[in-house]
Amino acid sequence: GIAGPVLAIESSCDETACAILAPDGTCLAQRLISQDGHADFGGVVPEIAARAHLALLPGLVSQTLKDAAMAPEDIGFIAASTGPGLIGGLIVGTGFAKGLALALNKPFVAVNHVEAHALTARLPGLVPGGAPFPYLLLLVSGGHCQCIAVEGVGQYRKLGGTIDDAAGEAFDKVAKMLGLSWPGGPALEKLARDGNPDAIALPRPLAGRAGCDFSFSGLKTAVSQKLAPYGQTALPYRFAADLAASFQQAVADVVANRIQQAFDMMPEATLLVCAGGVAANTVLRARLEEVAASRGLRFAAPPLKLCTDNAVMVGWAALETCQEAARRGLPPPDDSTTRPRPRW
Ligand code: KG4
Ligand code: ZN
Numbered sequence: 001g002i003a004g005p006v007l008a009i010e011s012s013c014d015e016t017a018c019a020i021l022a023p024d025g026t027c028l029a030q031r032l033i034s035q036d037g038h039a040d041f042g043g044v045v046p047e048i049a050a051r052a053h054l055a056l057l058p059g060l061v062s063q064t065l066k067d068a069a070m071a072p073e074d075i076g077f078i079a080a081s082t083g084p085g086l087i088g089g090l091i092v093g094t095g096f097a098k099g100l101a102l103a104l105n106k107p108f109v110a111v112n113h114v115e116a117h118a119l120t121a122r123l124p125g126l127v128p129g130g131a132p133f134p135y136l137l138l139l140v141s142g143g144h145c146q147c148i149a150v151e152g153v154g155q156y157r158k159l160g161g162t163i164d165d166a167a168g169e170a171f172d173k174v175a176k177m178l179g180l181s182w183p184g185g186p187a188l189e190k191l192a193r194d195g196n197p198d199a200i201a202l203p204r205p206l207a208g209r210a211g212c213d214f215s216f217s218g219l220k221t222a223v224s225q226k227l228a229p230y231g232q233t234a235l236p237y238r239f240a241a242d243l244a245a246s247f248q249q250a251v252a253d254v255v256a257n258r259i260q261q262a263f264d265m266m267p268e269a270t271l272l273v274c275a276g277g278v279a280a281n282t283v284l285r286a287r288l289e290e291v292a293a294s295r296g297l298r299f300a301a302p303p304l305k306l307c308t309d310n311a312v313m314v315g316w317a318a319l320e321t322c323q324e325a326a327r328r329g330l331p332p333p334d335d336s337t338t339r340p341r342p343r344w
Contacts, residue, residue, distance in 0.1 A: 002107050002322045002332040003076045007064070007100070008315030009057070011093030012085025012113045013143060014044045016056040017311035018064040020075070025124045025319060027312050029067035031060050042182045043172070044142075050088025057096050072104055079318035082110040082335070083344030085143075090340035098336060109318040110335035112344055113309075114139065116317040118150050120302050121273040123316050127300040136262055136269040138255070138288070141276030141308070142168035142183065147212045147262040149269070153324035159262050160212030167251060168278045170216035174223050174247050178240050188244050189281055194237075195245030200226055202250040204257070212261040219250055252287040259291050274301040277308045 004023030010016075019030035035052045038044050065072060080097035083090055094110070101108035117139050121131040133155075137148040145168075146161035165173070168185055175184020180191065202222050205215040226243055227235070263269060272292045278284065279301045292299035306312060325332055 002109070004319060005068075005070070005074070005076050006109075006315045006318050007061070007075045007078050008111070008311045008318060009061070009078075009080040009093045009097045010113075010309055010311040010314050011053045011057070011089040012081045012083070013089065013309055014038055014049045014052075015309040016053050016060055017309070017314075018057075018061045019311035019315050020064055020068045020070065021312065021315035021319060023076070023319065025316055027315075028070070029064045030310070030312055031064045031067070032310055033060065039182050042176060044086070046086045046088050049086060050092055053089050053092040057092065061096075061100070072100070075104065075106060077101070077107040077109060077318070077322075078104075079109040079111050079314055081113040081116065081314050082338055083113065083341035085113055085342060087340060087342040090342060094338070094340045101336065107332060107334060108336050108338075109321060109333050110338040111314045111317045111321070113314075114144065114146075114148075115154075115156065116313040117144070117275045118148060118156060119153070119317045119320055120275060120306050120313040121300055122320065123302070123306070123312070126302055126306070127273075129298065131271060131273060131300065134266070134268055135271040135273050136259075136266055138259060138262075138272065138274045138279075139276045140167040140255070140274070140278035140284075142166060142172060144276055145214050147258065149266045150273075153320045159265050160214065160258065162214040162216065164215050164217040165220065167214065167216065167255070168276070170220055170251065171278065171281075173220055174244075177224055177227055178244060179235065183277075185278060185281065189248065189283070191241050192245040192248045192283070193241075195241030195243070197245040197249035199242035200246040202226075202246050204250055204253050207254050207257040210261070212258040212265065214254065214258055216251070216254075219247065219254075223247055248281070248283050252284045255284060256287045256291050259288060263291075263295060263297070269297065271298045271300060274299070275307050279307045280304050
């Protein structure tokens with residue numbers, strides 16, 4: 001079989017990251033660079049991101065090896081996110097990882113980025129009481145917005161997803177309308193603390209509907225209509241804060257309703273795991289905790305550093321994949337010919 005430690009690379013969006021994990025999942029070293037250079041454009045520019053990954057990866061990987069006091073030969077196998085994500089970054093990360101594996105004569109394991117988010121909660125010691133299968137995963141970030149039944153390694157059932165924007169995208173777009181800088185989620189949450197969440201009536205898209213799909217574009221439009229009377233004039237602070245708080249409340253209401261539905265679709269779940277950058281939102285977190293508690297279920301969110309894109313989750317997913325293959329008596333994965341899959 002494949003023996004650790006694993007060296008893992010993440011490059012699917014605008015985080016360039018490398019981590020080295022022992023076979024039991026202990027993180028021996030990790031480095032992450034959140035690329036700057038995108039904020040002026042109000043979003044991630046794929047071409048800039050790919051070039052930055054290319055410039056950053058060699059040094060980052062050397063540094064991570066140095067931090068772990070390891071030589072490249074000490075690595076058992078190499079892993080990388082090979083999709084879904086931005087094709088340029090995926091090509092850079094996958095090509096780098098495969099090249100390293102080839103040069104060192106070590107196996108290469110391709111990791112699905114969403115699967116890595118899904119399995120993060122199972123990192124030993126992360127969630128009190130652990131995260132045994134099956135559990136319900138809510139993945140909410142700038143790029144993802146879905147409810148997934150996590151039934152085992154390699155066994156996932158998508159219960160619902162967004163039919164327009166991702167939750168983080170909605171936060172970012174509304175924040176932009178309010179004149180906040182990108183990424184707007186954290187700034188909007190801060191502004192909302194000074195506002196009244198009941199001050200401004202906003203819709204709750206899809207709430208009460210069957211299934212657990214999400215929609216945020218109607219909410220975004222409603223916010224822009226509330227802003228229309230102000231035209232180009234500066235927003236009164238009080239009004240901006242009320243609008244931010246009312247928007248955040250609407251998102252929390254919608255997500256709470258969708259999660260109730262997801263639990264109905266997955267009665268065997270005893271745990272709700274929330275991951276992705278939007279999981280940092282304290283109002284949303286509190287609501288999800290409430291929903292889980294009202295059903296007598298556990299709620300867990302990995303620490304923020306592991307909720308957002310990182311390489312530790314990629315290494316862990318690779319280790320779990322290898323262990324699962326061994327458990328089933330299957331040969332270890334050999335993904336040396338796998339190509340990046342932006343829409344995997
Ligand atoms: O997981 P992430 O770092 O990257 C991906 O999109 O994959 O998530 C970033 C997203 C951004 O849209 C950001 O605005 C949002 O998460 N976000 C938040 C908060 N912190 C980050 N949204 C709402 N409230 C927050 N506190
Ligand atoms: Zn992600």
